[in-house]
Amino acid sequence: MAQHLSGVERIGLERCPIPVLKNIYRVASLLHDAGKLSDDFYNYMKSVWEKGDAASKQHVDHSSAGGRIIEVMGGKKLAAYLIAAAIYSHHGLQDCIDADTGESLSEKRWKKEIQYDTVIQRFFQICDLNQFKQYVIEAYKDGEKLDRQIYAFADGKGGQGHVFGSGSFYRGMFERLLLSLLMDSDWTDSGTWMDPLASSQSHLQERDDIWEKAMMNFENYMNTLKQNKESSILDVYRSEISLQCQKMSELSAAVFRLNVPTGGGKTLSSLRYGLYCAKRHHKKHIFYVAPYNSILEQNAEAIRKAVGNSQWVLEHHCNVFYEDEKDEEAYRKLTENWSSPIIVTTAVQMLNTLFSSEKSSIRRMYSLCDSVIIFDEVQAFPAKCTELFNLAVNFLSVFCNTSVVLCSATQPSVVRLKENNVFNCREMVEASPLYEEGFKRVVIEDRTEDIPGGMSVEELSEFTLRAFEAYDSVLVIVNTKKCAKDTFEYLQKAVPEDCLLFHLSTNMCPTHRKKVLEEIKKALSDKKEKEGPFDKKRVICVSTQLVEAGVDFSFNCVIRSMAGLDNVIQAAGRCNRHKSLPYLGKVYIVKLSKEAENTDPMTEICLAKEALEALLCDYRKAPEKYGQTLDSEAAVHVYYEQYYQKLRLRDQHYTRYPYLDWQTNLVELLGDNPVGVNMYRREHSGKMVQSCLNQAFKTAGDAFQVIEEDQKISVVVPYDEIACQALDILDNPYTSLSERKKALRRLQLYCVGVSPALAAKLGDDGIREHGTEGIKVLNMAYYDEKIGITENRH
Template structure:
C-alpha cells in the first residue's frame, strides 16, 4: 500500500501505534468532497476527476519512504522535497495526444483539470516569460517520478477506462459551461473579450473545490473523525427573525416606512436568482431588511449559505450584533474578520472548529469584510482560493457597497456575473448611494433591478435634512463656525477627511468647551474596543429622555453603518456619496422636522496621498458650483 498520510497514536499506557491512509482512499475521499462542492453548479464530474488525480504522484516508493521517515522514523526531512503534485498533471495532459488537438472542448477540459491538480499546493501562471508553457516547465523539473506514479495509480486507485469515462462526462459539463460563458460575454468584436477572464474563474472554482476537499479529508484522517455539517433550517431562522421584528415600535412615520421597506423585501425574495439593488435612504433599516430578504430567498431557493459583506469593522461591530439578535442561533453564524478575538477560556475543540470554518466558510451564515471577500475572489494565496467555492448557491449581501474601490469595478462586476450566471448565487447591492456600476468598462448584468421602489409619500418621511454649502474656510474659521453651532444645538458631529484634521479640530474645540460639554473623538487609528466604547457612550448620552449636549469630531469611520443621530452635522467637502452618508447621522429617526448638514471646503487641505477622496471632492466642488450658478 502507498500511504497518503500516517497518524501517530499514543495510548494511555504509552504504547505507540500508527494508522495509515492509502493514497487511493485519500484520492477517492477528496474526489467525493470536491464533486459535492460543485454538484449544484454542474461541475460534479469535473471536480471528481480533478480530486481523484490530485495526489496521483504519491503512488511512489520515494514518497512512501519520505512519509515514513518523517512520521515513523522521526527523521528531519525537507518539506516538499518529493514532488507529488505534477504526476496527475502529466497523466491528464497526456490525453491531449490521444485526441490530437481535434477537440477544443476536450483540450479545454483537460487543461482546466490539469491546472486544478497542479495548483492545489500553490497557484502558478499558466504562461511563463516569453510565452513559455508553465505546465511544460514544471513537468520537466527533476524528481517527478511520473511513470512509476501513473502506473501504480492505475493499479491501485482508478483504471484508465474509468478516467476516460470521467473525462468524457467532464467534457460534457464544460460544454454546458462554455455555452453559458459565451452568452454572458457582451464585448464587441474590437474589444478585449471577457471570456478568458471567466475561464480563469472556472480554474479558481475547480482549484478551490480540490483544495478544500484535500484539506478536509486530511484533517479528518489526522483527527480520526468525520466533520459534522451544521444543519440548515432556514424556516427556523426565519421564524426567529419574524418574532424578533414583531416587537418593533411603529409610533413614528419613519418606523412605518422601515416596516414598509422590510415587507417589500420579503415579497421581492420570491423573485429568481440575480443581481438586485436595495437602494433606500440612510436610516431606512437596510441591515434587517436585507437579512429578511436573504432568509426568505434562501428558504424558497434552497440556498446553502448567506454572506453579509461589510466594508468597515465599525459597521460589522454593530450589524453582526443585530443579525445575531434577529436569527437567535449563534451556531449557524460565523464572523470572519480581524476583530474576532477568541476567548482564552474557550474549549480547544471549539477553537479548532472555528479555525476550520474560517478556512472553508462552511457555515450557513458568514459575516465578513469586503477585504476578505475580495481576497477570496482575487488573491493568489491557496488559503483565499480555498473559500471561493463556498460562494456557490448562496445569497451575498454587500452592505454599503459604495465603499468598493473604483479601480476594482471591472473585476468585481465580471466575478459577480460569473457567480450569478454559473454558480447560482444571488447578489444584493445595499447602499443609499449606489456606485455607477453601469459606467465601468465591463458592466454588471443588464437585468440588475431594485428590490423595492419607494413611493413618493414614503420618501418624504426620509427628508430629514437639508444640505447647506458653506463655501471655503480655514481651520480656525471652521472651529469658530462649529462653536457657533454648539451654542444653539444639542449635539454636533463634524466629519473630516483625515485623522490629522480631526485631531486638530478636536483639540481646538476641546480647549473651548470640554469643561461644560462632553467631547468625543473617533478615528481609525483607535483600537476597536476603544472606538466601540466611545460610540456606545455617545448613544447613551443621546438616547436619554432629555439628551445631553455632546460634540463628536470623527473621520469617515462614523459615516456608514453606525446607528446614531445628531442634531447637526458638518461634513468637510468630499465625494457626494460621503456627504450623503454623513447626513445619515443627522436627525436619523426624524426627531425634528428638518436639520442642517453643512458642507465646508477646508482651505489648505492636503489630500495628495488620498487620490480617490481628492478626485471625489473635486467632482462635488463642480456639482456645487453648477447648482449655485443655476440658482443665480
C-alpha cells in the same frame, strides 16, 4: 493513497455546487496527488516515519505528475486545461503564463524531472484505466458545455464586446472555483484522520429546516418590535419596503439594487429577502457583507436577534476572539470554508475569497455558490475594485445560481461603464416620493465657498463652535488624521465647560475606539437635568471617516469636510438618525485649505472632491434639476457620472485595478493576460499560445489588496491590563504554542497601523521589538488617552 484520493473525490462531489463542474472535478480529485506514488515521495515519507522531526525537510514535487497525465490524455480541451491548472496549483496559485519569461505553466512542469512512468503505472493499478477514461470523456463533454455557456453570455453577444466581461475572465473564475473545491476537499480529507467529523456538513433538508425556523423566528421578532413601540408613518413605509423585498425572493438567481434612504430598514429588509429566497430555492448560505467592522458588529447582533439562534450565524472578521480554546478552535474550523448557514463578514474577506492568492481565501470560494449575498454600503468599496467586483457579481449570479443584493443609500451601480458592467441589475424596491419625503431627516447646506481657498483649522473650529451653540451636538468629519487631531486640540482650548469633546481616528487602537464610541453614545442618549428643546448632553466629536457609515449614533448637526457626495450622504446618516428632532437636522459641507487638510496622497478622495465640486457648481445654478436637495437620486447620478469621468481621465483603466509593474491591470491579468501572451510569442518565435487558459492568477492574487497597506507597520498598544497580560504571555518562553496563538489573536484589538515616517519619528524609544514573534510594541509615553499615538513623548 487510494483511500485519500477516493475521499477527496467523495467530499468534493458532495460539496460541488455547480453540476457542470462535477465530472471535471472528479478527474482532478483522482489525479491531484498522483505524484505521491513515486519512489522519491515514498522514500521521503519513510524517512519522516522513521526519524520524525529529525528527518531532513525537503520538497518532493507531487503535483506535476497528475497534471501531465491529463495533458497527455486530454489534448487541447478546456476541461484538460482546467484540471491540469488546478492540480498544478493545489498547494498554491500559479500563473498560466509567466509574463517575465514567457514560459507557460505546462512547459515549466514538463521540464521537471519526475518519475512519470513509475507514477502512471502505479496510478492505474489503484484506479481502473477503462473507468478513468470514461470519467475523462464525461469531463470533456461538460467542459464543452461549460464553454458554450460562457460563450453565450460573454463572447456571443454580437457587437457588444465585453460589456458584461470577457469569456477568458469567466473561464478563470471557473478555474478558481475548481481549485477551491479541490483545496477544501484535500485539506478536509487529510483532517479527518485526526477528526472524523471534519468532513461532515449539513444536508439540504437540514439547511431547509434551518431556513424555515429562521423565517418563523424572524416574523415573530418583527411582530414583537411592532408591538413594543407606537406605530408611525415611517413604520408603515418600512413594512412596505420589507414586503417588496420578500416578494423578490421568487427569483432563484438575480442581482438587485436595494436603494432606500437611511432609516428605511434595509438590513432587516434584505435579511427577510435572504431568508425567503434561501427557503424557496434551497440556498446553501446567506452572506451579509459590510465594508467596516463597526457596521458588521452592530448588524451581526441585529441578525442574530432576528433569526433567533446565534449558532446559525458565523461572524468572521479580525475582531472576533474567544477566550475558551475549544470555542476558538470551533470558530477557526467554521471560518475555513464558511460552512455555517449565515455568514457575516467584511468586504475584505469576501473580495479576498474572490481574488487573493491566499490559500485560506481560495478554499472558501465554492461556498459563495448557490447562496444569497447581501453587500451593504457598496459605495464604500474602493473604486479600483469596481470592475473586478462587477465581474464577480456576474459570475456568481449568471453561472453559480447565487442571488446578490447591492445595498446603499448612494450607489454607483447607476453608472454605465464601457465594459465589465453588472448584468441585469433590477430595482428591489421601486422609488417613491413618499419614501424620499418620509425619511427625510436633514438639510444639506453647501458652505464650501465661505472662505476663498478653504478654511484653516482655526476657522473650521470656530465654525464648529457656532454650530454647537445653535444645535448642542455636532459631529465633525474630516479626511485626515492630522486634521482631526489639530481641530480637536484647538477645540480643547475653546469649548465651553458644559461641552463633552471627543476625538476618533485610527491612531487609536480598536479597543480604545470602541470605548470612546460607547462614551459618545451614552453622552448623546443621557438626559440633561434641565429639559428643553435639546434634552441631551452637549457634545462635539471630531473624527476621521471611520464613523461615516453604519455607526448607530445621532447628532443634531454634522459638518463634513469635502469628499465625495457618497461620503456626505453617509455622514448625514449620523444626523437626526431616528428623526427624533422636531425639525430637520443640519449637514454642512465645508472646504478646508491644503494646510489644514492635505489630501493630495489620497487619489480617490481628491477625485471625489473634484466631482462634488462640479456638482455643487451646477446645483447653485439650477437646484430645481436636483429637486432642491443634494441627496436626491438625480444628484447622486450626476455625481457618479462626474466621478467616473475623472477617474478615467486620470487613468482610463483605474477601475480595473491597475498593476503598474507590467503596465496592465488585474482585469486583464485574470482574463486574456495580453502581457503574458505577448511575452510568450516573443520567446516562442511568434508562435501563438495554444491554451485557452492564460491567466496570471498568482501575480494578480499577490497584488490584490482591498485596502492599500502603504507599507504600514503594525504596532501593539499596551492600552489596558488585557493587552499587558497578553504581552507577558509572549515574553514567557515556557508558555505553550496554543497560549501564544491566543495571546497574538487577543492583541489584534490593540494594533495600530503606523506609517514608516511616523515610525521613524518615534524611533527606538517609541517602538520596541517584543518577544520571539518579533511584534512591535508602543511605548505608552507616546500614547494620548484622547488622540491615540502621538509624535511627542508626554
